[in-house]
Amino acid sequence: MAALAYTLGKREINYYFNVRSAKALALGAVLLLTACHAASRRYRGDDSCEYLLSSGRFLGEKVWQPHSCMMHKYKNSEAKNCLVDKHIVFLGDSRIRQLFYSFIKIINPQVKEEGNKHGNIPFEDKSASIKVDFLWYPEVNGSMRQRIKSWTEGSVAKPHIIVAGAATWSIKIHNGSNEALTQYKINITAIAPLLEKLAKSSDVYWVLQDPVFEDMLSESRKMITNEKIDAYNEAAVRILNSSSRNSKAKVKVFSVSKLIAQETIMKSSDGLHLPESSRDTNAMILMNVYCNKIMKPIDGSCCQPQPPLTLIQKLAFCFFTLSIIGYLIISLIHRNNYRKNKSCTDLEMGEEKKPAINTPNVSTLEMLLHSFCKLGLIMTYFYLCDRANLFMKENKFYTHSSFFIPIVYILVLGVFYTENTKETKVLNREQTDEWKGWMQLVILIYHISGASTFLPVYMHIRVLVAAYLFQTGYGHFSYFWIKGDFGVYRVCQVLFRLNFLVVVLCIVMDRPYQFYYFVPLVTVWFMIIYATLATWPQIVQKKANGNCLWHFGLLLKLICLLACIYFLSYSQGAFEKVFSFWPLSKCFELNGNVYEWWFRWKLDRYVVFHGMLFAFIYLALQKRQMISEGKGDALFSNRVSNVLLFISIVSFMTYSIWASSCKNKTECNELHPSVSVVQILAFILIRNIPGYVRSVYSSFFAWFGKISLELFICQYHIWLAADTKGILVLIPGYPMFNVIVSTFIFVCVAHEISQITNDLAQIMVPKDNSTLLKRLLCIAGFFLGLLLFSAMQDQSRH
Numbered sequence: 001m002a003a004l005a006y007t008l009g010k011r012e013i014n015y016y017f018n019v020r021s022a023k024a025l026a027l028g029a030v031l032l033l034t035a036c037h038a039a040s041r042r043y044r045g046d047d048s049c050e051y052l053l054s055s056g057r058f059l060g061e062k063v064w065q066p067h068s069c070m071m072h073k074y075k076n077s078e079a080k081n082c083l084v085d086k087h088i089v090f091l092g093d094s095r096i097r098q099l100f101y102s103f104i105k106i107i108n109p110q111v112k113e114e115g116n117k118h119g120n121i122p123f124e125d126k127s128a129s130i131k132v133d134f135l136w137y138p139e140v141n142g143s144m145r146q147r148i149k150s151w152t153e154g155s156v157a158k159p160h161i162i163v164a165g166a167a168t169w170s171i172k173i174h175n176g177s178n179e180a181l182t183q184y185k186i187n188i189t190a191i192a193p194l195l196e197k198l199a200k201s202s203d204v205y206w207v208l209q210d211p212v213f214e215d216m217l218s219e220s221r222k223m224i225t226n227e228k229i230d231a232y233n234e235a236a237v238r239i240l241n242s243s244s245r246n247s248k249a250k251v252k253v254f255s256v257s258k259l260i261a262q263e264t265i266m267k268s269s270d271g272l273h274l275p276e277s278s279r280d281t282n283a284m285i286l287m288n289v290y291c292n293k294i295m296k297p298i299d300g301s302c303c304q305p306q307p308p309l310t311l312i313q314k315l316a317f318c319f320f321t322l323s324i325i326g327y328l329i330i331s332l333i334h335r336n337n338y339r340k341n342k343s344c345t346d347l348e349m350g351e352e353k354k355p356a357i358n359t360p361n362v363s364t365l366e367m368l369l370h371s372f373c374k375l376g377l378i379m380t381y382f383y384l385c386d387r388a389n390l391f392m393k394e395n396k397f398y399t400h401s402s403f404f405i406p407i408v409y410i411l412v413l414g415v416f417y418t419e420n421t422k423e424t425k426v427l428n429r430e431q432t433d434e435w436k437g438w439m440q441l442v443i444l445i446y447h448i449s450g451a452s453t454f455l456p457v458y459m460h461i462r463v464l465v466a467a468y469l470f471q472t473g474y475g476h477f478s479y480f481w482i483k484g485d486f487g488v489y490r491v492c493q494v495l496f497r498l499n500f501l502v503v504v505l506c507i508v509m510d511r512p513y514q515f516y517y518f519v520p521l522v523t524v525w526f527m528i529i530y531a532t533l534a535t536w537p538q539i540v541q542k543k544a545n546g547n548c549l550w551h552f553g554l555l556l557k558l559i560c561l562l563a564c565i566y567f568l569s570y571s572q573g574a575f576e577k578v579f580s581f582w583p584l585s586k587c588f589e590l591n592g593n594v595y596e597w598w599f600r601w602k603l604d605r606y607v608v609f610h611g612m613l614f615a616f617i618y619l620a621l622q623k624r625q626m627i628s629e630g631k632g633d634a635l636f637s638n639r640v641s642n643v644l645l646f647i648s649i650v651s652f653m654t655y656s657i658w659a660s661s662c663k664n665k666t667e668c669n670e671l672h673p674s675v676s677v678v679q680i681l682a683f684i685l686i687r688n689i690p691g692y693v694r695s696v697y698s699s700f701f702a703w704f705g706k707i708s709l710e711l712f713i714c715q716y717h718i719w720l721a722a723d724t725k726g727i728l729v730l731i732p733g734y735p736m737f738n739v740i741v742s743t744f745i746f747v748c749v750a751h752e753i754s755q756i757t758n759d760l761a762q763i764m765v766p767k768d769n770s771t772l773l774k775r776l777l778c779i780a781g782f783f784l785g786l787l788l789f790s791a792m793q794d795q796s797r798h
Contacts, residue, residue, distance in 0.1 A: 072300025473611025
């Protein structure tokens with residue numbers, strides 16, 4: 001009864017909710033969310049600087065998350081590049097002095113908080129010609145006004161950035177009297193026009209007063225209450241910019257410090273001054289406000305304008321627009337023809353006439369335009385998510401629960417959808433799809449949770465990436481060894497399916513090919529496998545069965561391949577020379593060099609070879625009937641199976657213990673290429689030695705495995721954000737609900753792209769050799785044009 005209820009339950013789910021209805025629901029959600037965000041931007045404004053300066057929340061205890069955008073953590077080298085030849089002035093009391101020190105420590109972390117606390121403090125970085133001054137003005141009075149007025153006159157050079165604020169001294173000196181507040185209003189009213197005048201040529205920030213922790217205040221500061229501070233802040237906000245409400249030149253009110261202080265002031269040493277971590281956060285916010293529009297960091301979306309469309313992006317937009325128009329025209333023509341040729345009853349014969357069948361050329365064209373039409377709409381969603389400033393973005397923040405709890409969820413779902421396999425061979429198609437599926441889901445959770453900061457998880461994810469490449473070696477070797485098909489059609493089909501989506505994204509999202517590192521990796525390894533097996537002498541299973549010496553010939557080929565891999569992995573210069581020739585350099589360069597490509601290739605350099613070797617040994621054992629692959633049968637004899645199973649479990653656990661005890665990412669990465677195969681082989685044996693385990697698979701994981709490549713690539717822009725550095729926020733304020741909705745849309749899009757790629761592969765890569773040759777010439781022309789346009793873009797940028 002339980003089994004029957006289980007089966008009926010799955011059927012009910014599949015009947016009422018299928019892929020087509022899911023995609024329709026996802027489309028409706030995208031349209032609704034786009035309309036809502038567009039309306040919100042229109043009425044609330046789209047200036048993310050305002051959000052950065054005024055709102056946000058803590059992720060954990062120390063990570064500050066601005067509302068709707070991402071904050072970049074500036075290194076001292078980046079800060080120097082941004083502030084070169086700049087003069088910055090901090091004007092105010094002891095709280096502003098703390099902010100001054102936190103700011104200059106971003107430029108030079110070695111700075112110590114020394115000097116006269118109640119006096120001016122200069123700082124200069126001669127290497128970058130940066131000058132930062134703290135000017136001691138604890139009260140908003142005539143002295144402060146005179147200093148600001150001197151900058152508005154032509155005789156004194158204006159600072160590029162001015163950060164000012166004061167109030168607590170006025171409260172303290174005048175014992176919190178109302179007269180002091182009245183005088184503060186008068187003084188700030190006199191200063192406001194001068195600050196607004198400065199704001200036309202400089203960046204001017206007025207820092208509102210942070211709340212205090214009244215229980216910790218000394219007796220001499222007891223009159224500084226949060227009620228008084230709120231009154232002073234309210235006066236400052238009301239008076240500043242009162243004469244320039246509609247002007248772009250405004251004094252920027254730095255109110256976010258209040259929110260930060262509300263969460264952290266209880267950790268203060270005296271109840272008045274913020275703890276160091278909070279001051280550092282305020283300084284980093286200031287750095288983001290000024291520098292993001294200059295440096296344009298990928299993970300600093302706050303205060304960054306939308307990037308202008310490149311020439312290639314404009315051409316892509318025109319192409320997709322014409323495809324949509326063309327598809328609509330052809331659809332209308334076909335619909336009219338269908339109505340004209342609609343079947344009607346022949347009055348004389350009493351028979352029904354059938355409508356004319358469309359010619360294959362027309363149907364192929366319609367299918368082509370239909371695919372590009374859908375792809376164009378999907379690419380619009382990609383652009384809106386990760387290039388246009390429409391949807392919000394947030395920084396990642398890792399907690400153990402954010403990674404491990406989703407892992408448990410998907411494990412339960414995977415077990416729920418367990419079915420019998422159609423065949424029981426080792427690494428059969430259903431099993432490899434299942435393997436790809438659960439690995440891809442784990443990798444997705446790893447990326448969205450920011451788990452790369454936790455080294456044990458990072459090392460295990462590296463094994464999963466290696467396992468994908470292991471399957472690349474295993475799968476392609478097995479195909480060429482068994483089929484002996486080294487034709488151009490097979491090569492073109494594989495290359496098209498691997499690279500189509502990435503090429504489109506490179507065009508639409510204005511990213512280099514190497515940015516999507518995994519696709520170049522599997523593409524190059526496929527070509528290496530092909531070259532190894534296709535070069536003379538071509539050794540395949542059929543030939544080797546006739547003469548066992550051919551097996552040694554193949555092993556010799558594999559040894560030569562291993563020697564080449566070893567040489568290139570320890571000769572960075574030779575590797576870079578190979579991939580520095582044009583046009584290879586255009587494909588494999590990232591940030592002007594191929595180091596990133598060398599690092600990615602080197603990290604898993606042996607695992608494809610291990611996959612090829614495993615396939616060779618397994619197929620040789622299978623051919624000699626040395627393994628039993630019947631349903632329910634153990635792979636070997638009971639004794640051998642038990643011994644191998646025990647060794648596999650111990651090896652699997654040993655690797656996990658080693659990975660969990662890793663202390664240094666660099667050292668572990670050095671060992672990873674040689675030892676990752678241990679856990680991969682252990683998993684394969686554990687999964688395949690027991691017959692009952694080999695006879696079942698998870699259809700849930702296998703479904704995701706069939707679209708694993710699309711999932712891996714699409715996550716860059718429509719699930720994560722800022723090129724994987726952050727998280728896409730479709731529904732702000734509800735993190736869990738946002739992840740559910742964005743994941744649902746993301747999976748539907750990936751599935752649709754998989755279908756589009758399969759449809760276009762049949763059209764773009766025909767089996768007929770002469771037609772295929774013409775298509776290859778057209779594709780070569782397309783890429784040549786793309787390279788020329790790209791060179792023109794690079795020249796215009798420089």
